[in-house]
Amino acid sequence: DTGVSQNPRHKITKRGQNVTFRCDPISEHNRLYWYRQTLGQGPEFLTYFQNEAQLEKSRLLSDRFSAERPKGSFSTLEIQRTEQGDSAMYLCASSLTSGSTDTQYFGPGTRLTVL
Amino acid sequence: AQSVAQPEDQVNVAEGNPLTVKCTYSVSGNPYLFWYVQYPNRGLQFLLKYITGDNLVKGSYGFEAEFNKSQTSFHLKKPSALVSDSALYFCAVRLYSSASKIIFGSGTRLSIRP
Numbered sequence: 001d002t003g004v005s006q007n008p009r010h011k012i013t014k015r016g017q018n019v020t021f022r023c024d025p026i027s028e029h030n031r032l033y034w035y036r037q038t039l040g041q042g043p044e045f046l047t048y049f050q051n052e053a054q055l056e057k058s059r060l061l062s063d064r065f066s067a068e069r070p071k072g073s074f075s076t077l078e079i080q081r082t083e084q085g086d087s088a089m090y091l092c093a094s095s096l097t098s099g100s101t102d103t104q105y106f107g108p109g110t111r112l113t114v115l
Numbered sequence: 116a117q118s119v120a121q122p123e124d125q126v127n128v129a130e131g132n133p134l135t136v137k138c139t140y141s142v143s144g145n146p147y148l149f150w151y152v153q154y155p156n157r158g159l160q161f162l163l164k165y166i167t168g169d170n171l172v173k174g175s176y177g178f179e180a181e182f183n184k185s186q187t188s189f190h191l192k193k194p195s196a197l198v199s200d201s202a203l204y205f206c207a208v209r210l211y212s213s214a215s216k217i218i219f220g221s222g223t224r225l226s227i228r229p
Contacts, residue, residue, distance in 0.1 A: 040221070042207075042222050043205075043219050044219070045217070045218070048216065058216070091159070103164060104217065105161060106159040106161075108157055109157075109158050
């Protein structure tokens with residue numbers, strides 16, 4: 001069973017550095033989502049793609065954040081000039097359009113620590 | 116605006132007893148409702164969802180949830196708790212008309228004592 005995979009699983013970086021995370025969705029899924037989860041909170045939506053098109057971005061996604069899904073398969077999330085407040089778990093999810101009842105399946109997440 | 120409330124940060128239950136994890140929601144249209152479970156250092160696992168139809172939804176690992184439109188609630192239940200059910204549970208809502216984000220509650224930590 002090949003679920004959603006994310007790499008790396010953990011990333012420690014110094015403030016001001018750039019980081020990039022990768023998400024590989026379930027192979028036939030056309031929608032891909034990014035969420036951020038901080039300690040003690042539920043995940044918060046960041047952005048989503050349908051195929052290669054980025055259709056919605058949250059106000060949480062500042063100018064330092066950029067996401068791509070160039071071929072409609074894997075996606076990358078880049079954070080430039082990281083800040084300590086960016087420390088969180090970054091979750092990726094994917095779904096297959098099925099009317100309006102598609103279910104999002106989540107990957108294991110990438111835990112980012114900014115020192 | 117959509118929102119989800121999980122009024123209990125923690126629920127403690129003895130193994131073998133029934134369990135309930137509470138969730139209430141607020142949306143302006145017809146909701147899709149979800150329950151996810153999160154084990155330590157892992158992503159969220161889908162448990163069940165309510166779309167339409169029967170108010171009692173059955174899901175994975177023996178869990179079920181009851182949709183109550185008048186009380187805007189979607190409580191998660193299990194007749195007999197297992198120690199392995201101990202985890203963090205999230206209720207979530209999505210608008211019928213939205214193809215994108217789901218809104219999560221803050222989570223309830225379920226602890227099952229042997």
